[in-house]
Amino acid sequence: MIGIICAMDVELEKILAMMEKEQGDIISGIVYHRGTIGGKEAVCVVCGVGKVFAAMCTQTMILKYAPDCIINVGVAGALDKRLNITDIVVADDLVQHDMDVTPLGVPRGMILGTDYIAFPTEKKVSDLLYAAVDTLNKDRAQKGEKKLGIYRGRIASGDQFIAAKEQKEDIAGAFGAVACEMEGAAIAQVCYVNHIPYAVMRAISDTADESSETDFPEFAKEAADYTAEVIRHFFEA
Numbered sequence: 647m648i649g650i651i652c653a654m655d656v657e658l659e660k661i662l663a664m665m666e667k668e669q670g671d672i673i674s675g676i677v678y679h680r681g682t683i684g685g686k687e688a689v690c691v692v693c694g695v696g697k698v699f700a701a702m703c704t705q706t707m708i709l710k711y712a713p714d715c716i717i718n719v720g721v722a723g724a725l726d727k728r729l730n731i732t733d734i735v736v737a738d739d740l741v742q743h744d745m746d747v748t749p750l751g752v753p754r755g756m757i758l759g760t761d762y763i764a765f766p767t768e769k770k771v772s773d774l775l776y777a778a779v780d781t782l783n784k785d786r787a788q789k790g791e792k793k794l795g796i797y798r799g800r801i802a803s804g805d806q807f808i809a810a811k812e813q814k815e816d817i818a819g820a821f822g823a824v825a826c827e828m829e830g831a832a833i834a835q836v837c838y839v840n841h842i843p844y845a846v847m848r849a850i851s852d853t854a855d856e857s858s859e860t861d862f863p864e865f866a867k868e869a870a871d872y873t874a875e876v877i878r879h880f881f882e883a
């Protein structure tokens with residue numbers, strides 16, 4: 647059983663359309679879609695935006711469906727200059743950029759109780775996602791379509807939509823993160839304490855600066871649709 651968590655409808659839409667024998671359970675106002683993708687069991691959900699919804703949904707998914715692994719899929723803002731809109735990022739690890747107990751002498755981003763600043767993802771699942779992007783790119787090249795850029799690195803999550811150069815540079819500088827979003831590290835923390843393997847894959851929808859206000863609404867759907875294509879190849883593999 648593979649769990650897929652997205653924050654927004656636009657991020658799950660195309661994945662949900664691939665699901666067969668779909669049945670839904672509603673728990674705490676969140677719909678958990680159970681069924682199969684490419685013949686494999688899956689549970690897919692739109693958790694809502696931000697770390698609290700993401701954590702709540704991850705814990706419920708683990709207790710109710712006991713998934714073998716959880717994948718967080720969606721869009722992100724680029725922090726690293728090399729990243730362009732629609733490029734794919736597979737996370738090596740995730741930090742919560744808004745966790746700050748520094749006045750008490752704790753390093754920035756440290757999650758007390760875990761002693762982690764960055765939660766590492768499951769390498770095997772991340773490798774499979776990376777390979778699925780490669781497969782998609784081979785398909786695209788055959789059709790004469792442009793290949794998607796693919797990166798691995800750290801993703802930073804926080805309860806803020808980042809849309810200012812100064813803020814973006816602060817997060818990138820403090821944590822060495824390549825992309826930012828609002829759920830991945832919360833999902834990582836819940837999976838970590840429950841010993842559930844997890845991975846995070848995001849497509850870039852904006853560059854987390856003053857252009858994000860217009861880029862995000864323009865590119866979020868296109869970027870999210872690419873991640874759905876990757877998920878299709880992941881399940882096939």
Ligand code: ADE
Pocket residue numbers: 721722723724806807808809826827828851852853854855858862
């Ligand atoms: N998700 C997509 N773009 C984002 C941004 N700029 N900040 C936070 N989350 C995002």
